Amino acid sequence: MKIITIGREFGSGGRELGSRLADALSIPCYDKQIITEVAKLHNIEEKQIEKITASDIRSIYASTIGGSFDLPFYYHHTPLNVIISQNEIIKNLASQGDCIIVGRCADVILKKYNPLNLFVYADKASKLKRCLERSENGESEKEILRQMKKIDKARASNYYHFSGNKWGQKESYHFCINTSKTEIKDLIPSVAELAKAWFK
């Protein structure tokens, strides 16, 4: 099985890299689709699921305490159960065949497949530029930077809770790709070659 996972800093272009790499390798890339699946399973709006899965797991633990523990497990729609469902969906998707999974600690969850683990990062200025270009709600620079900090902090916390390792530390990945000074599309032939070498 050829599984590629992509960890990424907020705004670094990790999602675009995953999507373009998937096209180059003719395999599916799962990103937002995972949210859709979890939302269906729990019958909760996608936006709500997105909010939960992007949250720091420490706040999720907190909101689970005092939850209704007299119901059977599968009836729970607590944030913690949403995360557990997300992990199951990731495992299920991976079991179906070669794929790319963006974020969501997939490198940890899918460790048994010996995935190729990439990490995409960039300097603050280029991440801000990318976010501003893609902003649909006209957020200010200040708002984007605040969001960037918050989301990456949550990712780091969650990664640590799942793996015991430091999120974004190069030792946790096979290739770390700085997108500050190149177009994502120009990086694809190189990363596709890497994937070929990894899975040969």
Place this chain on the structure above:
Amino acid sequence: MKIITIGREFGSGGRELGSRLADALSIPCYDKQIITEVAKLHNIEEKQIEKITASDIRSIYASTIGGSFDLPFYYHHTPLNVIISQNEIIKNLASQGDCIIVGRCADVILKKYNPLNLFVYADKASKLKRCLERSENGESEKEILRQMKKIDKARASNYYHFSGNKWGQKESYHFCINTSKTEIKDLIPSVAELAKAWFK
């Protein structure tokens, strides 16, 4: 000008990667040749130059204090002047055309060329394995690990003194390559593609 610099952890295969990449791109790779040039210039044995350039610059500063400052600059063969010569030789080599330079803070020294800066790393077990395979003097595992720690500590210190940045921290490089689980030769097509994208 196409300049590629390769920072590397001791035993990670950075030198091999540099050499093979140079073959793939048909450009020279400068590594030990820099030592030879410095040795010629200072009329000091290569082994001695190698020892100086692999030392922590803090110890070099210390050994310079109290040196003979009444001689003209170019007569000094103090460790600090050896380092200065090495930097000049690196600049001179780069000015002659496209090339790869392994180690020696070349990414910092050659910043004006906007080089592609790679960092090669690996886990301790695979670095130890590589060192044992290549050992000519039959060093023990313990000796190699001690050397590994000492040399990488000196590299980190020197990098910090030249750049103010943290050696091996992914933010200082464009691509970080973990060689723990792949043959260096298998990585070359990917890195060569990256170089093409970078310099297009």
